[in-house]
Amino acid sequence: MIYLSEHKIIPYEILYETLSNSNDLIFSAIPDQEMHVLKSFVQNIKDTMERNINHSLEGLPIVGHHFSFPMELFIGCFDIVPICFEGVSYLLSALLTLGSEPYYDIAENFGHPYHTCTSQKGVIGMTLNKLFEFDAIITPTAPCDNTMASYPFFKWWNDTPLIIGDMPTPHDLRSTRYFKEEMEQMVNELGNVIGQEPDYERLRKTIAHHNQALEYQAEINELKKAKPCPFESVLCPAIAGSVPLLHGKELAQFFKEVVDIGRKRYESGIRPWGEEKIRSVWPYMSVLFDIAMCEWMDRELGMTVLFDMFSYSFFDPINIESDLDTLLMGLSNQALNYPMTRQSATFADPFIDDSVFLAKEYDANCAIFTSHLGCKQSVSLIQIIRESLREQCGIPMLTIDLDVGDKRFTSAQTIRKEIKNFVLTLNL
Amino acid sequence: MDSNIKSSIQVQREREELVDKLKKEAILQNIGRLLYIFMTLFSKKEVLKKLGKREGQEVQMNFPALSPPLENPCLTFILSEHPSDPYMGPAKNPVLTITYNVEIEELFSTLNTMVTKKSLFGLIISMLKDLRNKKMKTKGSLRASLLFSKLFLIGDNEMYQQKD
Numbered sequence: 001m002i003y004l005s006e007h008k009i010i011p012y013e014i015l016y017e018t019l020s021n022s023n024d025l026i027f028s029a030i031p032d033q034e035m036h037v038l039k040s041f042v043q044n045i046k047d048t049m050e051r052n053i054n055h056s057l058e059g060l061p062i063v064g065h066h067f068s069f070p071m072e073l074f075i076g077c078f079d080i081v082p083i084c085f086e087g088v089s090y091l092l093s094a095l096l097t098l099g100s101e102p103y104y105d106i107a108e109n110f111g112h113p114y115h116t117c118t119s120q121k122g123v124i125g126m127t128l129n130k131l132f133e134f135d136a137i138i139t140p141t142a143p144c145d146n147t148m149a150s151y152p153f154f155k156w157w158n159d160t161p162l163i164i165g166d167m168p169t170p171h172d173l174r175s176t177r178y179f180k181e182e183m184e185q186m187v188n189e190l191g192n193v194i195g196q197e198p199d200y201e202r203l204r205k206t207i208a209h210h211n212q213a214l215e216y217q218a219e220i221n222e223l224k225k226a227k228p229c230p231f232e233s234v235l236c237p238a239i240a241g242s243v244p245l246l247h248g249k250e251l252a253q254f255f256k257e258v259v260d261i262g263r264k265r266y267e268s269g270i271r272p273w274g275e276e277k278i279r280s281v282w283p284y285m286s287v288l289f290d291i292a293m294c295e296w297m298d299r300e301l302g303m304t305v306l307f308d309m310f311s312y313s314f315f316d317p318i319n320i321e322s323d324l325d326t327l328l329m330g331l332s333n334q335a336l337n338y339p340m341t342r343q344s345a346t347f348a349d350p351f352i353d354d355s356v357f358l359a360k361e362y363d364a365n366c367a368i369f370t371s372h373l374g375c376k377q378s379v380s381l382i383q384i385i386r387e388s389l390r391e392q393c394g395i396p397m398l399t400i401d402l403d404v405g406d407k408r409f410t411s412a413q414t415i416r417k418e419i420k421n422f423v424l425t426l427n428l
Numbered sequence: 429m430d431s432n433i434k435s436s437i438q439v440q441r442e443r444e445e446l447v448d449k450l451k452k453e454a455i456l457q458n459i460g461r462l463l464y465i466f467m468t469l470f471s472k473k474e475v476l477k478k479l480g481k482r483e484g485q486e487v488q489m490n491f492p493a494l495s496p497p498l499e500n501p502c503l504t505f506i507l508s509e510h511p512s513d514p515y516m517g518p519a520k521n522p523v524l525t526i527t528y529n530v531e532i533e534e535l536f537s538t539l540n541t542m543v544t545k546k547s548l549f550g551l552i553i554s555m556l557k558d559l560r561n562k563k564m565k566t567k568g569s570l571r572a573s574l575l576f577s578k579l580f581l582i583g584d585n586e587m588y589q590q591k592d
Binding site: 006007010013014017018021022024025026028029030031033034095096097098131272273291292295296299407411412413 | 447450451454455457458459460461462464465466468469503510512514515516536537539543587
């Protein structure tokens with residue numbers, strides 16, 4: 001079926017509408033000194049959605065992509081509308097009562113297995129409902145089997161060009177070079193599909209902005225060492241949402257605002273939401289279908305979520321003065337260390353090491369592992385991570401079986417009850 | 429050729445209608461999610477703990493501005509000590525029905541006025557004003573109405589007294 005150029009990204013239009021309304025109500029109903037991070041996140045994402053919708057109306061190619069990938073490469077090289085599959089599914093889960101559930105059901109009724117990851121299942125349902133019209137889709141063969149099994153659906157369903165970068169399992173120098181060549185191949189293929197020549201000079205500018213974002217993120221990581229932590233726990237899911245949805249300048253802008261908030265609070269020592277009693281690390285993901293969960297932990301339990309899997313990126317900035325080969329090597333290195341790819345697309349050591357490192361470095365009292373239905377490879381590590389944290393850091397880890405994007409598996413009330421009971425055992 | 433153009437126009441119209449319906453559904457769901465957040469985070473916990481016989485009763489909120497395209501633009505809250513998101517659709521046996529007769533553009537500012545009142549007295553005055561202006565209509569138990577209003581009354585939360 002041929003559509004006209006309008007409404008090629010309907011879920012982004014819905015998100016924009018929702019974010020605008022949420023923004024209005026949050027800004028008007030919540031006092032100025034409260035929820036700075038959430039307000040900044042909603043405002044920045046809203047602006048990005050608006051820009052993407054306008055670019056789509058201008059006729060720029062719609063390029064779907066996996067979240068765990070440095071999209072700066074493609075946004076820098078081409079004029080495109082980037083659509084992050086996982087971001088769409090989970091932002092809707094956070095903002096709407098039904099979230100992406102109707103679309104999970106459409107995908108499942110079509111025959112997609114129920115136990116696959118909801119992050120892609122949502123967009124599969126949306127595509128089956130003809131809400132998206134992609135010109136191309138790009139993804140690495142990472143971080144998981146869900147990705148590799150779900151993305152080819154789009155090629156099969158309506159013959160959307162699918163451009164895949166083969167990511168090797170070991171993450172060493174040889175792999176970095178190999179994946180750099182894969183990325184070059186992806187750029188060339190995408191250029192052919194959308195009829196554009198890659199603009200590598202503009203790529204340098206995009207990377208410069210991304211470097212700036214990384215500097216701010218490093219400062220956020222440092223500020224989190226302070227006791228009490230100067231950030232609301234919602235920063236973790238906010239970073240999880242911002243990294244794949246905001247790029248270059250926009251991401252730098254959001255992180256700068258977060259740093260400003262953190263510095264101000266660190267200097268004044270004021271945390272509007274109350275005392276910090278517990279510092280927790282979440283080796284896997286935050287609960288994304290209940291945006292109030294983090295605020296509840298902050299306010300009711302005095303529990304700070306310091307990190308989840310998506311909220312720490314210890315990348316080195318890329319030298320934008322270097323030759324193209326070095327530039328792409330830098331991006332390839334980032335791709336191999338992207339959140340979730342770093343922990344899940346290679347041997348298990350980084351996942352375990354990162355969990356222990358974060359708990360030690362940031363002086364956590366406990367850990368909470370969200371055992372996501374779609375993520376089999378991470379579930380296989382739960383016991384090893386629990387034992388490592390107990391032996392090396394002396395802290396306990398709670399595991400909660402759930403689907404991070406579908407509240408019908410484990411409800412928000414049940415999760416809160418489990419966390420509350422766990423906190424009682426901490427004797428703090 | 430002509431039939432192709434017609435079909436293309438038809439497809440476009442259908443998509444316009446679909447977008448309109450999905451956006452309005454999103455508005456409804458978003459209202460439900462935000463009210464749930466306010467209720468669980470900022471309202472007085474004592475109110476939730478003292479629901480007594482009201483536990484499990486349903487309160488329906490109607491938003492006629494979203495119809496059409498939505499056939500039944502309403503949210504149903506189930507009163508509970510452990511609240512959950514409201515569901516879209518009419519209640520089976522509502523103890524209270526509140527109808528907001530305002531345009532879509534005014535919906536969120538009306539809700540803002542409702543939730544940020546500093547006291548129950550202030551809220552009642554505001555509700556009486558809305559009732560008189562026909563912005564709002566209620567049907568059902570007065571006590572349930574007061575209780576339900578208290579659940580969303582976040583204006584007296586201590587965060588409104590603090591300064592950063």
